[in-house]
Amino acid sequence: MDEPKIDYEAVFRDLPSATLLLAPELIILAANEAYLRVSGRRREDxxxxxxxxxxxxxxEHGSPSGVCGLGVSLRRVLATGERDTMAIQRYDVKTSGHSDVFEERYWSTVNTPVLDPDGQVALVVHRVEETTDLVRGCAGELGEEQRHALEAELMARARELHEVNEQLRRAHAREREVALTLQEAMLPALAPTGRVKAAVRYQPAASTMNVCGDWYDLVELSEDRVAVAVGDVVGHGLSATGTMGQLRSALSAVVRVADGPAAALEVLDRYARSVKGAESTTVVQAVVDYSTLTVTYSRAGHPPPALACVGGDVELLDQTVDPPLGASPEHLPRSQATATFADGATLTLYTDGLIERREENVDVGLSRLADSLGRHAGLGPDALADALLAEVGGADREPTDDTAIVVIRL
Known part of the structure; x- marks a missing residue:
């Protein structure tokens, strides 16, 4: 059955709530019929x-200013990409046909961002509910002095609600700062010894609420063998960061004694079932053996590592994949596969924040990654990691998910 065709312009025009569509520069792009009725304006105005x-x-209207409050709300939406709800505000409106006469009005406003595929604010839906009649009705039986007292009380309650919202935002900002500090402490810059040349990058999500539990690890097992892992915990904030620390530490210990990546992930899977918030974590563990020029890897629901040859050919290590940690009702054995490489090749592990974008198939992101790796095959690990963040992650957009990258020159 064909999907019904929807006339979104007609839907917007007939919405019962008074609504404007605003450009990021706060230019009015559209106004529905309800907004024209409430505001007493013509569309061409x-x-x-x-x-x-x-x-x-x-x-002539003293503090608090409706324009000031609305401006703060809109700027917050543009900066954070998150919806903002305002309490009742007094917002006087010029009387139609008079350039200097204002009518006392009361509004309740919700400002909602519309994001483009890169997560940028493309539009703001500015919806208002007219509450003037409600306020006037409450004051209708009161004298002038009592009416002004009621107005002051309503405005005081509105300011209190606004302050509560501000406190919540500040609390979220503090949680984000603590989570990032904790992640930084748990994910120090790699300083391997011996023959390993590697670079790491960690880029947190731009949104206050989207700081996640991405992690990386690099362990030298012997003179000729090194283990590298990247993982991604489901969830946000401090709880995800704490879970990340537990899983990273456990895997870092297990891989030193396990008989290969699959065995290490089997142990981690059992452990994850006892850790709150660890269910559905994705992780890839790889072991590089320089004596045999091989990479052995095992994946638990994680995007495939990329192996780039000196000549620019790129192989996605996707020959095996198992469910994320704790995702199966019963514990199952993990699988692993092996790929060969030549001297000078580059191995890249990453989390999905690098390749995934809204409304885009993941294969497009993988293709973008392979193309970038092929064109920059001659770069060193640090320069290559920076290029991947800029080209594949998108330097022109705010990251909506955390991104971790490990690049190893083989």
Whole structure:
């Protein structure tokens, strides 16, 4: 059955709530019928105008200013990409046909971002609910002094709600800072010895709420063997960071004594079932053997490592993959595969934040990764890691997910 065709323009026009569509520069792009009725404006009076030119502040109305509060809300939405809800605000509106006469109005506003495929704010949906009649109805039986007292009380409650929202935002910001500090402590810069040349990069998500539990690890097993792992814990914030630390430490210890990557992930899978928040974690463990010029790897639901040859050919190590940690009802054996390489090749492990974008098939991201690795095959680990972040991760967009990368010159 064919999907029904929806006339979104008609839907927007007939929405019961008064709604504007704003460009990131706060230029009015569209106004529905309900908004025209509530504001007493014609569509041609609004389209193409800066919002606060179309609805300026009332110079005779003292603090708090509706324009000021709305401006703060809109700037927050543009900066964070997150919805913002305002409490009841007094926002006086110029009387239609009069350039200097304002009518006392009360609004409740919700500002919602519309993101483009790269996670940038492309539009802001500015929805208002008219509460003037409610406020006036509550004050209708009161005298002038009591009416002003009620207005002051309503505004005080609105300011209190606004302050609560601000406190919550500050708390989220503090949690993000603590999570990032904890991650930094758990994921120090790699300083391997011997023949291993490697670079790591960790890029946190831009959003306050999206700091996740990505991790990496590099362990020299012997003079000729090195183990490298990258993992991604489901969830956000401090809990995900704590879970990440437990799993990273466990795998780092196990891989030193396990008989290969698959055996190491089997032990980690059993351990993850006893760790809260560890279910569905993805991880890839690889062991590089310089004496045999081989990479042996095992994947638990994780994107495939990439092996780039000196000439630019790129092989995705996807010959084996098993479910994420703790995802199967019963414990199952893990599989592993082996690939060969020549001197000078490059092995890259990463988390999905590098290759995944909204509304894009993951194969597109993998193709972008392979193309970048092929073109930069001659770069050293540090320069290559920077190029991958810029080209594959997208330097022109705010990251919506954490990204961890480990690059090893073989």
């Amino acid at each position: 609004l389209l193409g105008r800066y919002l606060f030119d179309a609805f300026p502040d009332n110079p």
